[in-house]
Amino acid sequence: MFDIKELIRKDVAFIDDHCRLAEAARLVCVSDQLLLPVVNECLEPIGVVTEKDVLGWLCAGRDRDAKVADCMQTEFTTLDDSAGLIDVVYMFARENHREIPVVSDGVLAGLIKRGNLIKYLIDKKTAANRGAEKKMKCGV
């Protein structure tokens, strides 16, 4: 039985939209995340800022003292913590996301990385193959 909570990484870096872009860049550089959820005071996601957003901003020679709000994406994808495995897999496959924030009752609960989803799928497949081999050995 799939439980999305097995995939959610709870210990994630996030930021608020009043922070400086430089702080977002620093967080992206020191973490292994490609995306920072941007949250309000209730920890509800209001946007995301990605390494690509920050890099694009800096490469365009824009103001380095800008705020996160200036360059964050306000149209973004989230997954609910009740989503099923098929939803999760297709969300990653269809939209080429590498990380997706997860919400629980509208509040940031963590994020899912595509690599963790792959690990989960491989582990399940390996376990299923082992089960099938065991059955064959037992002549079931």
Next chain:
Amino acid sequence: MTQARSLVKMDVLYLKPEMPIEQAIGLMRQKNTTSAPVLNDNDTIAGILTESDIIRMFISPENGGKEGTTVRDFMTEGVITEQVDSDISQISWCLLNHHFGQVPIVYNGRFVGVISRKDLLKFMMEPDG
């Protein structure tokens, strides 16, 4: 002018086209990398295997889990590369205008290493970057 050579990461995982797909995924997991270049015997680039390719493998009923499948069966071909003496602004343009997070760097057509968006961001955040 900063060239790609000053940022290129050379100690990276690479795969071979004939490598079993399960082995390749295992190596990518071990190295915690989201994509790996696939090299021919002469170090030219045959393709790249990304997490997207692997996810597609799982949702492709005709391919998923078939015995004897190799990296070649799932890798993305026609990889965009940059030259080792390309200017950093060219690398930035490439990484900002395509969906991939790292670009392979070549010298005389042979693979040298990669530059990722994060490498570039770290460079840009340096005081004189």
